[in-house]
Amino acid sequence: MIREEIPLIPKTPDRASFAAAAQRAGFALHGVADAAVMADYPIYQQWVSDGMAGPMGYLADHRGALRADPRTLMASARSVLCLGRLYNTDGPASSAVSRYAWGAEDYHDVLRRSLQAMVDELLEAWGPFEYRICVDTAPLLERSLAREAGLGWIGRNTCLINQPAGSWFFLGEVLISLKLTADSPPPDRCGTCRRCIDACPTQALVPDGAGGWRLDGRLCISTWTIEQRGVLPEEQRAESGGHVFGCDICQEVCPWNRRAPVTDETAFQAVNGGTALAELAALSPEEFRARFRKTPLWRTKYAGLLRNVATAMGNSRDPKYREHLQRLSASEDDAVRAHAEWALLRLEAER
Numbered sequence: 001m002i003r004e005e006i007p008l009i010p011k012t013p014d015r016a017s018f019a020a021a022a023q024r025a026g027f028a029l030h031g032v033a034d035a036a037v038m039a040d041y042p043i044y045q046q047w048v049s050d051g052m053a054g055p056m057g058y059l060a061d062h063r064g065a066l067r068a069d070p071r072t073l074m075a076s077a078r079s080v081l082c083l084g085r086l087y088n089t090d091g092p093a094s095s096a097v098s099r100y101a102w103g104a105e106d107y108h109d110v111l112r113r114s115l116q117a118m119v120d121e122l123l124e125a126w127g128p129f130e131y132r133i134c135v136d137t138a139p140l141l142e143r144s145l146a147r148e149a150g151l152g153w154i155g156r157n158t159c160l161i162n163q164p165a166g167s168w169f170f171l172g173e174v175l176i177s178l179k180l181t182a183d184s185p186p187p188d189r190c191g192t193c194r195r196c197i198d199a200c201p202t203q204a205l206v207p208d209g210a211g212g213w214r215l216d217g218r219l220c221i222s223t224w225t226i227e228q229r230g231v232l233p234e235e236q237r238a239e240s241g242g243h244v245f246g247c248d249i250c251q252e253v254c255p256w257n258r259r260a261p262v263t264d265e266t267a268f269q270a271v272n273g274g275t276a277l278a279e280l281a282a283l284s285p286e287e288f289r290a291r292f293r294k295t296p297l298w299r300t301k302y303a304g305l306l307r308n309v310a311t312a313m314g315n316s317r318d319p320k321y322r323e324h325l326q327r328l329s330a331s332e333d334d335a336v337r338a339h340a341e342w343a344l345l346r347l348e349a350e351r
């Protein structure tokens with residue numbers, strides 16, 4: 001008997017497999033952008049040259065230019081798969097720690113793992129291809145790519161907003177050496193609203209000179225409490241209010257977040273949302289490590305968190321924090337000591 005040759009049908013990358021794999025991996029939002037010269041790169045360049053990266057040197061140094069084109073990260077890239085992962089939960093909440101850090105696990109790890117699971121499925125479906133997974137830290141203009149991939153529009157608060165998902169979601173990307181049809185950006189739905197601009201306590205959302213808005217990183221509480229090391233200038237301490245880690249105000253007030261869906265991701269369920277200042281101030285370095293090593297809060301390190309706790313205690317003007325602050329004012333760390341002493345003076349002034 002003669003065996004007939006079965007012709008090898010080339011596997012073509014298809015949107016249906018991508019959509020199914022993205023959903024199975026836990027991504028509520030998915031879309032495709034071309035891996036090409038980034039039309040928004042000049043916006044980024046202008047932002048950096050106007051000094052708005054502030055203390056975030058990694059945005060302004062030689063790595064900045066890599067954002068001009070995703071192919072600088074992977075020469076063979078032809079498409080960028082863009083994914084959004086919800087992190088909104090029902091609480092327990094407080095505004096001291098921002099929402100993205102309430103969970104027990106860092107989103108970088110969760111997203112990487114899920115993106116890898118999605119890629120494994122696509123390798124099965126499409127055959128071999130080159131890829132590179134990126135979450136937050138790679139020199140990519142993530143919001144611009146996600147906008148191009150149809151995931152949302154750039155709000156006046158500078159966040160990527162999706163109708164109906166709001167803006168409480170993380171972004172992740174996979175650069176792939178295959179070509180998929182790209183999506184297109186949805187319309188901007190900010191309309192005449194300017195709630196975020198008016199609500200920002202530090203006026204960090206500033207006009208961009210072309211009718212739009214941008215975030216001045218030097219003025220943002222999120223920068224001060226997460227990115228800026230050491231002793232903060234006194235005005236920044238006072239303006240940080242009760243914020244210990246990040247700030248969500250310009251998203252809290254956004255009407256598109258009013259009915260934002262919640263995530264079912266176990267790793268993002270709120271375990272660190274409502275932690276009291278006194279509890280944070282009392283942590284030993286070992287306890288800090290055990291509790292926050294795997295969470296976004298690890299970024300400030302022990303001293304950075306205590307520094308911010310001291311600031312928030314001072315701004316509360318609540319005498320119940322006096323003892324905690326006295327203890328922190330004996331810290332070996334210059335910033336913790338300086339902030340605690342300043343906070344004690346603030347409590348005294350109140351008395």
Ligand code: B12
Nearest residue numbers: 040047098136141142143144159160170171215222246247
């Ligand atoms: C640096 C950084 C910060 C800085 C600066 C933020 C900023 N707005 O620039 C600080 C520390 C302040 C910060 C804070 C926060 N961050 Co942050 N951050 C980044 C990071 C690493 C780079 C952002 C960047 O390049 N900024 C420079 C400016 C110029 O770029 P951009 O804001 O992205 O703007 C681009 C587009 O919006 C577009 N664009 C801007 N205006 C316009 C106008 C028009 C008409 C068009 C067409 C395009 C357009 O062009 C710009 C250049 O590409 C990204 C991850 C990444 N690799 O991209 C995460 C990222 C933006 N951050 C994120 C998050 C979650 C936060 C916080 C919520 C955390 C918190 N609670 O504290 C806050 C939100 C504050 C806010 N309102 O933006 C998410 C945002 C998800 C989303 N839905 O938008 C990202 C994408 C991380 C991730 N992988 O999920 N962050």
Ligand code: SF4
Nearest residue numbers: 200220221247249250
């Ligand atoms: S995160 Fe807070 S400080 Fe920063 S722009 Fe938004 S409201 Fe202003």
Ligand code: SF4
Nearest residue numbers: 155156190193196254
């Ligand atoms: S608060 Fe209003 S202006 Fe700001 S991002 Fe939301 S819809 Fe846009």
